[in-house]
Amino acid sequence: MSMSNSFLRDSMLRLSIPTRDALYYISDGNTVLLVENTLFKVHRSNLMKDGSTFDTLFSLPSEGANPSPGVTAPTVGGAVVEGESDDNPIRLQGDSADEFRALLWALYALPHELMIATTSEANPVLLFNLARITHKYQFKSLLSWALSAMVIYYTRTGAFDTLSSVSEAASEAADAPPSSYPCGPTLMQLTELAALCECTDLLEATIRKWREQIRDGKEVAIALGMAERLNIRPLLGLSYNAMLLKGRAAWDSEPLLTRQQRIRLLSGHYELSQLWEKLPMNPPVLIHSVKCSSPPRCSKAWAALWKGVLEKGSQIVPTRYADVLGKLAVAEGIVKTLLDMVGAGPVSGSQESGLSIALCCKENALAATSLKIKEIEDGLAEHFRDVQ
Helix, strand or coil: CCHHHHHHHHHHHHHHCCEEEEEEECCCCCEEEEECCEEEEECHHHHCHHHCHHHHHCCCCCCCCCCCCCCCCCEECCEECCCCCCCCCEEECCCCHHHHHHHHHHHHCCHHHHHHCCCCCCCHHHHHHHHHHHHHCCCHHHHHHHHHHHHHHHCCCCCCCCCCCHHHHHHHCCCCCHHHCCCCCCHHHHHHHHHHCCCHHHHHHHHHHHHHHHHCCCCHHHHHHHHHHHCCHHHHHHHHHHHHHHCHHHHHHCCCCCHHHHHHHHHHHHHHHHHHHHHHHCCCCCCCCCCCCCHHHHHHHHHHHHHHHHHHHHHHCCCCCCCHHHHHHHHHHHHHHHHHCCCCCCCCCCCCCCCCCCHHHHHHHHHHHHHHHHHHHHCHHHHCCCCC
């Protein structure tokens, strides 16, 4: 046998031999578990807390594996008892050693250690791993606590600034666990966890960050694919819209886009163009103040103002035809400027300038404009549809 083959064989042998965890192989523990290539020895009663699935797991009859030669394994009624020795541990499939270590940390932690986890000094990787594994094994109270701690951590100012981007993380290792990233889980992993656990506060925090990245043109295709997979409608619409505005050349060169997504982009371009053509004749609903002396006249002035701003606004600041949100942002600024003139002093009355709108309805008109923009933004995803 060559030296290289001998080295390879010895390396594989070392890798196949489980090692005891330095912290959670507890001498007086009564259950041995194997996670990846790490042995943990802990107290069974701890794992059965909180109505977890371990309670059910430990009540099932075990099918013990054969112990190592020369080793007498504990038996019950002649059957080898799984989890009673290193040679016949309970094997947990699909978990990482770091995730299981996070669970044991929560089960054995001292009060001051738990308190630190709810501050800015918390370990985000530990909390992420804890939330994942407590969700899987249904530690309901622990899961709720872990998610609350994550919300506290990730709603701080600048909490997302040190996150690795999805593309950076992917370049390090395609299937690497979160613990391999020095800055914690990626934004995508956090979003997936929040959606999986139905944690609204954490999901909203991640969506706010995605919105920032989309506005900056970062990882738009990644956001689009993730939002589609998790069915996050507002984020899906924004990412499709951002990709739309990059132009056809960018779609064709983006390897992450599927053929179906490119078709939806074409559909969205057509539908948003149609929407913009109809908007001037469909002003936002104006709710009149109780002090308004003539709601019909006020509504007519508002409709004239809206139509004039949308038709002329794009001439002041040219934007792409399908950029409905961009044009509406410009229009909102013009509406505010014109409405600020209402009641400012002796001015010539003109419905088109908005000066016939009742002073008491001015704030309502501004609110109606903002509400219309939000309504269109929230419904963007509906415009990027499959072509029948």
